Amino acid sequence: MTNVAAVGEGESASRRGLAAALRRAAAESLLLLVPVIALDNDSTWRSPWQRRCHARIGAWWLALVIGARRARERADALDSRPEPFPAGMGEQASGVAGAGVAAAGVAAAAGLGGGPGAAVAVDDAVCFEPERLAELARRLRVAERQAARLAGDVGPLGRAAGACQGLDLVRAEAGVMAAAIDRRLAASAAAEASSPGWGGAGSILVRPHAPPARPRAEKASSAVAELVTAIGTNPLELGVRELRAIAEQLARLEAGVASQVISGLRGRPLQVLATAVALAPARLDLGTLNLLPAVVSIADVILRVAPSSMLGEIVQLFPWLDPPPGAGYGPWHRAGSSARSAAAGLVLHDHTGEPVWVRGATPSDVRQGRVGDCYLLAALIGIVRADPGLLRRNLRENPNGTVTVTFPGGAGSTPGPIAVTITRSLPEEAETQREIGAGAENADGDPELWVALYEKAYARLAGSYAGTDGGDPAVAMRQLTGVEADRVDPDQISVEGISARLAAGDVVTLSTRARATGSSGLVPGHAYAILASDPPTGRVLVRSPWDQTASDDRPVWRQWASLRPDVRTVQLGATGRG
Structure with a gap:
């Protein structure tokens, strides 16, 4: 064995490259069968032969999991061991034949069966959807090609480590299964009575596939049974279409039984569903x-x-429901952790039971925290002045203490309306117990949550509180009202023009330049709401979202002419009222 000190830089770089390739192959191999599994269900086909194919696909999946684990183990060994590669690591017993034997053993241990001589019960008929079954055959061929590519990526070192177990099975069998599906589809189209199949031959009688009608849930127990059956036990068997169907089932739940139904799904069904929803973006196609x-x-x-007793559990299963603070806001600890008493870090503080509204929405309720979302809060201030009822209509309090905020204008490329449900837990500094975001109290110091909840819902759309740092008041206006806002140069609008827009019930905000160019008193790179104007004196009443004293950047009358040099853009938007 070569001495450690003699290992050259080139060999070390090669070792790192191999480790990275093994990790990539491991990650991709775990997703290899996701498109196939999404179609391998009763909505596509149903027969004894389908059950054999399903068993083989299950054996491939188990072997892929084992191979991915061994690939990661080999990659970790390459990263941690400075010595050169062990000699003789080539095509060894863990090659194609060894992988087949090992996977067959795994399949047998799991009760999957599926071998050529396996006996199956005789079914009266074969039911299938031709279009879905043809797409399944296509996806099998894609999986075959991808498996061959990944097997080449792991190389002799990965093969010797057993990383190719599942890849070799998919490469050897997926194409054969696809060809058998094609033969059966051709036989059906030609009205033939028989066709050879995977794992044996037999006669088939083809009839159109008629999915069983799902009975409408009338009681909580029947709804739970229906959903448990739809969810199953394997998240990889829940494709995007299946998840959409489950979403429709949940949306149809009667108000009187919905809470009981979710209780009935507690445990494994909810865990499977949460995993499938998290994997859904990786399964998308056109x-x-x-x-x-x-x-x-x-x-x-x-x-x-x-x-309400399940809210903490639900947020743990679907962690994106509580947007994280994000980079720049300190270490993040979930509520109830031992870090709550630490001198640094952020925790969630539960404000359940505190009022969302006290005396209705007023501009003085808006007090910006550490989050750089002045553009959003300036838009909220402007909407409160123009149409406070809009914000109340778009924030609904739910019986379990959560709230649902509706954004009529959508988010990004997703059109509105978008409804976002959140808890009343807000991130705060563990030591000072101060919120990092908008204040959860009004100007009188009384609890009033509506501003902080709008901000949290907006952070959900952005992925985190940090994701809301910096933005355009015009975009926030559109999202909050559903109406496009205008952007105008400050030199193109007069105090009389501002007065006319305010009188029409519009929202008016401004954003300042990154660097101050005059003595306006405006903060650079900040957003303000304009609440009123006085054309005879040329003044406007501006309000900063900052949480400061009444004498410091709260509503202040200023000369519009002195403000304009430091104003980058004025935003003007309707609320859709009337």
Whole structure:
């Protein structure tokens, strides 16, 4: 064995490259069969032969899991061992034949069966959807090609480590299964009475596939049974279309039984469903891309109707329901952890039981925290002045203590309306117990949560509180009202023009330049709301979202002419009222 000190830089670099390739192959191999599994269900085909194919696909999956684990183990060994590669690591017993034997053993241990001589019960007929079955054959061929590529990527070193077990099985059998499906489809189209199949031959009688009608749930127990059956036990068997169907089932739940149904799904069904929803973006194709919003809404529906005692469990299963603070806000610790008493870090503080509204929405309720979302809060201030009822209509309090915030203008490329359900837990500094975001109290110091909850829902859309740092008041206006806002140069609008827009019930905000160019008193790179104007004196009443004293950047009358040099853009938008 070569001495450690003699290992050259080139060999070390090669070792790192191999480790990275093994990890990539391991990650990709775990997703290899996801498109296939998504179609391998009763909606596509149903017969004894389908059950054999299903068993073989299950054996491939188990072997892929084992191979991926061994690939990662080999990659870890390459990273931690400075010595050169062990000699003689080539095509050894863990090659194609060894992988087949090992996977067959795994399949037998799991009760999968599926060998050529396996006996199956005789069914009266074979039911299938030709279009879905043809797509399944296509996906099998894609999996075969990808398995061959990944097997080449892991190389002799990965093969010797057993990383190719599942890849070799998929490469050897997926194409054969696809060809058998094609033969059966051709036989059906030609009205033939028999066709050779995977794992044996037999006669088939083809009849159109008629999925069983799902009875409408009338009681909680029947709804639970229906959903448990739909969810199953394997998240990889829940494709995007299946998840969309589950979303529709949840949305149809009667108000009186919804809470009981979610309680009945507690445990394994909810865990399987949460995993499948998290995997859904990786399973999308052009035909299912438009289904993603419905799939993502599953978590919101569950959080909205779940018993209050389950809210913490639901958020743990669907962690994106509580947006993280994000980079720049310190270490993040979930509520109840030992870090709550630490001198640094952030925790969630539960504000359940505190009022969302006290005396209705007023501009003085808005007090910006550490989060750089002044553009959003300036838009909220402007909307409160123009149409406070809009914000109340778009924030609904749910019986379990959660709230659902609706954004009529959507988010990004997703059109509105988008409904976001959140808990009343807000991130705060563990030591000072101060919120990092908008204040949870009004100007009088009384609890009033509506501003902080709007901010949290907006952070959900952005992925984190940090994701809301920096933005455009015009975009926030559109999302909050559903109406496009205008952006104008400050030199193109007068005090009389501002007065006319305010009188019409519009929202008016401004954003300042990154660097101050005059003595306006405005903060650079900040957003303000304009609440009033006085054309005879040329003044406007501006309000900063900052949480400061009444004498420091709260509503202040200023000369519009002195402000304009430091104003980058003025935003003007209607609220859709009337």
